[in-house]
């Protein structure tokens with residue numbers, strides 16, 4: 001066994017008996033069923049998933065970070081292993097503060113890969129303590145994204161089966177045309 005492997009084994013032994021926490025960071029503007037699918041898959045591996053909404057007032061978003069948090073909480077319906085929070089600054093610092101062992105990112109298609117790869121390598125450079133874990137979304141959600149849902153909803157397109165119900169209700173408040181569909 002190499003020294004690196006020994007140290008990894010030691011770390012993993014030390015973690016036994018403790019909760020394995022993963023951070024699922026993102027803009028979530030808004031949460032989609034694709035995101036929910038990733039959360040469910042992450043819970044197959046980790047004991048707790050913290051859905052961490054990026055709070056960045058400089059970034060233009062449809063929903064405020066509080067609205068995004070509330071929609072996620074409502075959609076998760078108090079399901080204990082899922083916590084919802086906001087973060088700002090460096091993701092790896094936040095992960096360290098939460099004692100998380102991994103950062104989860106969903107992958108839909110090859111087009112996601114380049115950006116995700118770059119982010120993961122930057123995060124690894126900034127911290128050796130947190131691993132990036134990529135989870136493939138279910139085929140059903142492969143073309144789903146927050147931006148495309150917002151675009152369709154804006155013009156009254158039916159997005160009912162792409163977002164949890166609490167998100168649909170908030171989108172209806174923002175886009176009056178959606179009310180008529």
Ligand code: PNS
Nearest residue numbers: 025026027028054089090091092119122
């Ligand atoms: O849903 P998104 O917009 O693709 O999520 C991107 C997010 C929030 C994961 C990313 O922008 C992020 O981690 N921001 C925090 C700042 C940071 O740590 N940057 C260094 C790694 S690139």
